[in-house]
Amino acid sequence: MTTARVRAHRRLQAFRVVVLTVLGLFFLVPLGSMAAYSVRVPAGGRTLDFWRQLGQDPDLRGAIVTSLELSLLTVVLMLVLLVPTMVWVRLRVPGMSRIVEFLCLLPLTIPAIVLVVGLKGVYAWVTYFLGDSSLTLTFAYVVLVLPYAYRSIDAGLASIDVVTLSEAARGLGAGWFTVITRIIVPNIGAALLSAAFISVALVLGEFTLASLLSYTNLQVVINLLGKSDSQTSVAASLASLVFAFVLLILLSLVGRRRGARRTAPALDLMAPPVAKEG
Amino acid sequence: MSRGVRRLVPVLGLVPFLGYLTIFLLIPTVSVVVGAFVEKDRASLSNIRALGDEVVLRTLWRSIELSAESAIIGAVLGALLAYAVVTGRPDGTLRRSVTSACGVLAQFGGVTLAFAFIATLGFSGVVTEAGRDVLGVDLFGSGWLFGLKGLTLVYTYFQIPLMVIVFLPSLDGMRSQWREAAESLGASTWQFWRYVAGPLLLPAFLGSTLLLFANAFAAYATAAALVSQGSPILPLLIRNALTSEIVLGQSHLAFALALDMIVVVVVVMTMYALLLRRTSRWLR
Amino acid sequence: MIATSTGAREGLEVRLEDLRRRFGTVTALDGLSLTLAPGELVALLGPSGCGKTTALRIVAGLDEPDSGRVVVGDRDVTDVSANKRDMGMVFQAYSLFPHMTAQQNVEFGLKLRGHDSTRRRARAGEVLDLVGLSSQKDKYAGQMSGGQQQRVALARALAIEPSVLLLDEPLSALDAKVRAQLRDEIRRVQLEVGTTTLFVTHDQEEALAIADRVGVMSQGRLEQLDAPEALYSRPGSAFVASFVGLMNRVPCEVQGGRATLLGTSVTTLDGSVHGGRGVALVRPEQVQVAAGGDDATVVHISFLGSFSRVTARLVEGTELIVQTPSATVQDLRIGDRVGLSLLADDLLVSATTD
Numbered sequence: 001m002t003t004a005r006v007r008a009h010r011r012l013q014a015f016r017v018v019v020l021t022v023l024g025l026f027f028l029v030p031l032g033s034m035a036a037y038s039v040r041v042p043a044g045g046r047t048l049d050f051w052r053q054l055g056q057d058p059d060l061r062g063a064i065v066t067s068l069e070l071s072l073l074t075v076v077l078m079l080v081l082l083v084p085t086m087v088w089v090r091l092r093v094p095g096m097s098r099i100v101e102f103l104c105l106l107p108l109t110i111p112a113i114v115l116v117v118g119l120k121g122v123y124a125w126v127t128y129f130l131g132d133s134s135l136t137l138t139f140a141y142v143v144l145v146l147p148y149a150y151r152s153i154d155a156g157l158a159s160i161d162v163v164t165l166s167e168a169a170r171g172l173g174a175g176w177f178t179v180i181t182r183i184i185v186p187n188i189g190a191a192l193l194s195a196a197f198i199s200v201a202l203v204l205g206e207f208t209l210a211s212l213l214s215y216t217n218l219q220v221v222i223n224l225l226g227k228s229d230s231q232t233s234v235a236a237s238l239a240s241l242v243f244a245f246v247l248l249i250l251l252s253l254v255g256r257r258r259g260a261r262r263t264a265p266a267l268d269l270m271a272p273p274v275a276k277e278g
Numbered sequence: 279m280s281r282g283v284r285r286l287v288p289v290l291g292l293v294p295f296l297g298y299l300t301i302f303l304l305i306p307t308v309s310v311v312v313g314a315f316v317e318k319d320r321a322s323l324s325n326i327r328a329l330g331d332e333v334v335l336r337t338l339w340r341s342i343e344l345s346a347e348s349a350i351i352g353a354v355l356g357a358l359l360a361y362a363v364v365t366g367r368p369d370g371t372l373r374r375s376v377t378s379a380c381g382v383l384a385q386f387g388g389v390t391l392a393f394a395f396i397a398t399l400g401f402s403g404v405v406t407e408a409g410r411d412v413l414g415v416d417l418f419g420s421g422w423l424f425g426l427k428g429l430t431l432v433y434t435y436f437q438i439p440l441m442v443i444v445f446l447p448s449l450d451g452m453r454s455q456w457r458e459a460a461e462s463l464g465a466s467t468w469q470f471w472r473y474v475a476g477p478l479l480l481p482a483f484l485g486s487t488l489l490l491f492a493n494a495f496a497a498y499a500t501a502a503a504l505v506s507q508g509s510p511i512l513p514l515l516i517r518n519a520l521t522s523e524i525v526l527g528q529s530h531l532a533f534a535l536a537l538d539m540i541v542v543v544v545v546v547m548t549m550y551a552l553l554l555r556r557t558s559r560w561l562r
Numbered sequence: 563m564i565a566t567s568t569g570a571r572e573g574l575e576v577r578l579e580d581l582r583r584r585f586g587t588v589t590a591l592d593g594l595s596l597t598l599a600p601g602e603l604v605a606l607l608g609p610s611g612c613g614k615t616t617a618l619r620i621v622a623g624l625d626e627p628d629s630g631r632v633v634v635g636d637r638d639v640t641d642v643s644a645n646k647r648d649m650g651m652v653f654q655a656y657s658l659f660p661h662m663t664a665q666q667n668v669e670f671g672l673k674l675r676g677h678d679s680t681r682r683r684a685r686a687g688e689v690l691d692l693v694g695l696s697s698q699k700d701k702y703a704g705q706m707s708g709g710q711q712q713r714v715a716l717a718r719a720l721a722i723e724p725s726v727l728l729l730d731e732p733l734s735a736l737d738a739k740v741r742a743q744l745r746d747e748i749r750r751v752q753l754e755v756g757t758t759t760l761f762v763t764h765d766q767e768e769a770l771a772i773a774d775r776v777g778v779m780s781q782g783r784l785e786q787l788d789a790p791e792a793l794y795s796r797p798g799s800a801f802v803a804s805f806v807g808l809m810n811r812v813p814c815e816v817q818g819g820r821a822t823l824l825g826t827s828v829t830t831l832d833g834s835v836h837g838g839r840g841v842a843l844v845r846p847e848q849v850q851v852a853a854g855g856d857d858a859t860v861v862h863i864s865f866l867g868s869f870s871r872v873t874a875r876l877v878e879g880t881e882l883i884v885q886t887p888s889a890t891v892q893d894l895r896i897g898d899r900v901g902l903s904l905l906a907d908d909l910l911v912s913a914t915t916d
Binding site for chain 2: 008012015016019020023026027029030031032033034036037038040081082084085088089092093096100103106107109110111112113114115116117118119120121122139140142143146201202205206207208211212219222223226227230233234237238240241244245248249251
């Protein structure tokens with residue numbers, strides 16, 4: 001019996017197959033092309049020379065190290081700044097929570113290219129006090145990752161009863177420092193991990209601030225390399241991309257394991273994600 | 279300690295955080311706004327006036343055009359993709375893998391994305407060469423990839439996944455009862471979309487499109503890596519103004535241009551918030 | 563049934579003929595046949611998964627049977643799509659279009675039928691009046707209580723003067739007090755408009771209170787279709803007996819169409835076992851409790867207002883619930899020995915394995 005309902009169902013299935021295939025190709029072809037491009041030899045055949053180059057080119061190696069260091073520093077500074085503040089707001093000054101949220105989400109609406117214009121002046125002072133190491137980019141990167149980290153940690157804190165937990169701990173004689181490090185942090189481990197992952201992914205892909213504040217990081221070097229050795233630069237792009245993919249997929253796994261109660265950060269409707277590095 | 283002082287103590291716990299954001303977020307933002315009204319160390323409207331310059335206006339227009347095009351294409355295709363996903367099983371592998379992939383791809387941009395398309399459709403890109411060898415078609419043309427058309431295409435790559443992420447919850451909020459109620463009241467499929475699903479989803483769709491617009495408008499890195507000559511869009515004009523000392527006879531033009539961007543983004547995001555407020559009331 | 567000013571017409575007969583429906587390996591409907599008389603309200607009652615909702619959705623055209631027919635009046639609608647069936651449906655909850663006011667919701671079906679706005683407004687006014695919601699007509703679903711929303715949904719379904727009214731657990735999302743109130747309201751409105759109605763529910767009290775006849779379903783089949791009183795007092799099977807109302811299961815001896823229990827001999831109803839050991843199905847109010855006897859021990863007493871429920875344990879261990887006016891148990895204490903006597907003349911006796 002091919003009834004109207006069956007026909008409608010078939011039409012829908014056909015529509016789904018077409019959409020998923022066409023868009024699937026649109027997303028996979030550039031990735032496949034990168035892979036093919038990075039192993040191609042002009043005369044024909046394949047080579048892994050350009051991939052080997054990744055570990056050998058001193059500029060690239062230096063940049064990889066710099067970007068990894070920046071990721072680490074950014075994560076540490078972000079956690080040190082954000083976790084105690086957010087816990088403190090929940091425990092002692094809940095009246096300030098709207099302001100803190102607003103400040104944390106503000107970078108979403110300020111394009112990086114705008115921020116960089118204003119940061120130029122600030123970085124003149126940073127250089128004056130701390131020298132001109134690329135690692136000073138950490139300060140700006142913490143601001144960039146703030147909205148994403150905030151939402152992860154906020155979801156984590158929302159899933160536990162911070163007030164009761166800390167009152168119980170303080171009733172047993174714990175100080176504020178102990179409460180935060182020994183009670184709260186272990187309970188929001190997954191949230192901190194996801195905040196850290198997304199921060200690392202963002203820092204590894206960051207180009208705007210580094211390039212316009214005249215510092216060097218991975219993306220700046222890849223971009224430079226593109227002008228002289230495009231195949232190595234594509235290999236490096238693909239490598240950094242795969243690394244970020246793995247991190248973000250791990251992130252979505254961590255998010256899922258925590259259950260349906262907490263929305264994965266990227267799925268928040270009211271404060272949407274904006275690909276800053278677009 | 280008096281009671282007033284004691285009540286202030288907890289707020290002191292926020293000082294490091296607030297201090298940090300003041301230096302690295304508020305001061306830069308405020309200095310952009312203030313800097314737009316300064317030229318040669320004194321208050322001046324000359325930078326603001328320069329925004330009316332034909333070059334700036336044309337660049338702004340192109341930016342808006344690029345953002346609108348990539349937002350509309352991304353919104354339509356992303357909505358179709360979201361619909362294809364949402365009509366599958368809610369706990370299926372397809373849905374999970376598409377949403378995960380979209381979460382990743384929406385963050386994918388910048389230098390790597392630009393290079394991905396150069397490796398695909400650049401002069402010696404894999405697809406370009408395949409087109410040349412197999413079909414005898416010149417896909418590269420006169421280098422459209424490095425112009426506005428190319429930027430639109432490349433931006434679409436992160437716009438579609440972003441659309442899926444922000445639009446999926448609205449589609450999820452559509453209840454099967456609405457469709458069935460409409461059907462039993464006599465509505466055809468077309469009438470259901472015309473009178474029920476359409477009006478219900480439209481605000482969310484428009485809101486998401488605005489968000490995509492802001493996303494494209496703010497994007498810099500992809501364009502910077504793809505376009506090395508000229509400044510076809512506003513972010514690249516800011517790059518130009520930052521790296522050269524004087525543009526259009528102004529030394530503080532970058533500030534005014536940045537202010538220009540802030541104004542556009544704030545207007546767009548405000549409209550977005552207003553639209554979302556409307557749907558969130560319906561789709562609870 | 564009487565046609566009223568609210569635009570009712572003579573109800574139509576609705577026949578479900580040997581409906582079968584499988585979902586993968588699950589059989590939802592296993593040959594369901596059911597005829598609703600014109601203007602009648604039939605409730606389909608059963609546990610979740612018994613196929614009652616599938617039956618309703620097939621009548622609505624929202625699902626299709628693998629075989630079997632649905633006939634309304636003398637029109638076979640089996641292959642007619644849902645939007646051309648002219649049926650009014652009320653869903654469990656959340657079926658109002660959230661971007662329309664109550665009035666716009668009610669007018670929707672009329673708009674699709676091309677009625678002009680004056681006529682739509684007049685008709686919407688009538689049915690909103692009928693469900694007592696005229697004052698709320700400009701509210702959105704989000705601004706109304708669950709009970710009000712369901713009234714609007716009912717008005718919306720009635721506005722199109724449907725040939726059949728289908729109610730899919732319309733009260734299950736409401737709290738108890740509103741539920742009882744709206745239940746009576748639905749019945750009043752249904753009697754007023756005279757539309758043949760199929761009402762699906764898992765709540766036996768609801769089904770008994772509202773329906774002309776109740777069909778008890780189990781595993782895709784109709785176990786029994788009968789008037790509420792008959793269903794309660796003369797259940798056709800152990801399943802029906804235990805699903806409708808509270809039921810005691812008392813072991814007994816059957817011989818020659820009579821069963822003996824609690825020292826009394828009663829006639830066995832059709833469908834009982836013919837001989838040997840069986841389990842008699844006894845309603846709590848079919849037993850009388852008296853202080854000072856020697857049949858059972860009081861285990862528990864629940865005071866429920868005008869009456870009380872006494873749980874008594876028989877000598878051989880069976881526990882029995884007895885419902886009795888509270889005045890008669892004032893002096894009973896837990897542990898007291900009591901006498902039990904049977905007030906019924908006939909009982910259903912099922913096999914012990916049931």
